[in-house]
Amino acid sequence: MAGCAAPGPGIPEIVVGTASSLEPALRAFADSFEEEENVRITLLPGASGVIARQIEEGAPIDVFASADPAYTQRLADGGFVEPASVRSFGEGRLVVVSTFSVRGGGDWTSPLRSSEKLRYVAIANPRTAPYGAAARDALTSAGLWDALAPKIVYGESVAQVLQFVRTGNADVGLVARSLVDAGLAEGLHVADVDPSAYRPIAETAAVVSASEHPLLAQRFVDALASEPGPAAPVPS
Amino acid sequence: MDWDALRLSLQVGLTATAFSVVVGVPLAWWIARLRPGWRETASALVLVPMVLPPTVLGYYLLQAVGRRSFIGSALEDAFGFSFVFDWTGAVLAAFVVSLPFLVRTVQAGFESVDRAYEEAARTLGRGELSIFMTVAVPLAWRSVLAGVALAFGRAVGEFGATLMIAGNVPGRTRTMSIAIYEAVQTGRASEAQILALTLTLATLGLLIAVGLAARKGVPSWR
Incomplete structure (x- = not known):
């Protein structure tokens, strides 16, 4: 050219x-x-x-x-x-992906409240990944951060977070909608996080x-x- | 300063080294006494984790003890225990990568010891365990200490497999090497510098201590 x-x-x-x-x-x-x-x-x-x-x-x-x-x-x-x-x-949009479904649906926080099924919640490292910071903000504004803190594990990026959940090593993860749209969350349950819970x-x-x-x-x-x-x- | 990371690194390194000693020293003795052919085969098998990239080991470990694996789900159902995202996962990774260093070094020590001493003990009616503890190990003592130092060094430095199986969980699996990586990636240069220097000095001090212990020679339980 x-x-x-x-x-x-x-x-x-x-x-x-x-x-x-x-x-x-x-x-x-x-x-x-x-x-x-x-x-x-x-x-x-x-x-x-x-x-x-x-x-x-x-x-x-x-x-x-x-x-x-x-x-x-x-x-x-x-x-x-x-x-x-x-x-x-x-x-970008933040979504919750989980390995299990919640009876009766509920909102995006439902998988995070079903404590008996929940051992690990994966988010991207808030220090390096915008979706990690957004996930932390969303969990905080939903009043869940303190209760979930012992269960939170960090992925290097949303891609690793999704891998954690897809392999069943984490039960719930917060990732980018774009990964779900690209068909990378097959077999997982997906719920959109309320956009008012995190900064755009x-x-x-x-x-x-x-x-x-x-x-x-x-x-x-x-x-x-x-x-x-x-x-x-x-x-x- | 991330003291949690230093404490965790030492905790993981020492625990993994302890397991390496308990498993590795008898294993090295056993391999050293195998017939030629078998001995080389067993040596090669033990060396595999040393030559594989840590990410491959991390992948294998996830396959072996991940929460959906046979072992992983059995452990979780029975005891509610999981290696994944836990400091024990970091120990497992450090153990697997450090074992070959210990076995290799100690095995060379056992092989260089004249077997006549062991035969003499055997004709005097000593059992195998007694011979191992009071003849073989004291005679190969320097190699054992050298193996311990190498294994500990490798265990403390473990990064790749640890990140894959244990992740980066503050206070639980964020060891020094992972904390340093994160500090560099996020541009916290002075923190990275302090962490790196601390880890360097801590391991250097430990290696010197082991060296001094080796000069003193055989422990007194003989």
């Missing part, structure tokens, strides 16, 4: 450091973008805080996609991503200042932002 900085032969590569929660959606988007732009997109999933840290340490990442604008802001303040390149592209999770993307393909990276970010996202609320 004209305009992209790829002097040598071969196809330029854009490395996207992405929050695990965004990975399934980004993977589908990246596939179509690759076809249109003659570029190779590599996704590097992890917790937002961990990836932000890697970018600060000079990891060869071109685009930062996160579920917490605070990390994007921190990177912009530190000069690690281009402030003008930041785009918001969706809003704004998904943002930005171009890393040290990127060797800034124009291409910006096109990826812009295309992502103009995409009619799958973030529409799911009727229950």
Whole structure:
């Protein structure tokens, strides 16, 4: 493509450091973008805080996609991503996944109140993962945090939290709706967390200042932002 | 300073090392006395956890004692006990990775001891347990201590398998190595520095102590 900085032969590569929660959606988007732009997109999933840290340490990442604008802001303040390149592209939702169903339904807190079935509740590490912080906020505002504290275990990211629950090692987990929408929670019971119980999770993307393909990276970010996202609320 | 993490690291490291000694020293003696061929096979089997990536071990351990596994669900039904997300899971992981270091080192010690001493004890009518405790172990004492030091070092440093089976639970499974990892990832550089330095000094002190004990020679129960 004209305009992209790829002097040598071969196809330029854009490395996207992405929050695990965004990975399934980004993977589908990246596939179509690759076809249109003659570029190779590599996704590097992890917790937002961990990836932000890697970018600060000079990891060869071109685009930062996160579920917490605070990390994007921190990177912009530190000069690690281009402030003008930041785009918001969706809003994340928190869900409760459980290995068991609750008789009579109830609201999203029901699985967390059925104490006899509950040994471990997994959330992402609130220190590194936005969905972990949102999960902590939601449990606190529901008045459950103190009672559940001995049962809480931290996953590295929402992806690991989901793995804990899928393998039955944790009974309940709080993860991103996007993972459930991508079909990764098959066989589990899912309930949407009341959105008023946690602060909105704004998904943002930005171009890393040290990127060797800034124009291409910006096109990826812009295309992502103009995409009619799958973030529409799911009727229950 | 995360004192919980230091306490937990020492607790996990010492418990795992104790299990390694109880299982590993007799195992090393047994292997050292196997016929050639069998001995190499048994040695190789014991070494497997040393060469596999810790993540593979973590995966195997989850398969073996995870809450849905045969063993894991039986333990939970019978005793309400689970290795997963528990400090005992960290001990299990540390035990599995440290055992080969102990067995390998101690086995070499037993193999270098002249078997004539044991044969002499046997002709004098001593039982196998007595020979093991009063002849074999004292003669291989330095190797035993070296094995203990190596096993403890590996147990304290265990990270990958621990993270997979025990997770990162503050006060319960967040050992020093996991606390350091988290501190670095979240940009708490000074905390990471203090944790790393503390762990380095603590293990260095312990290794020096073991070295001094080794110089003093055989314990007095002989």
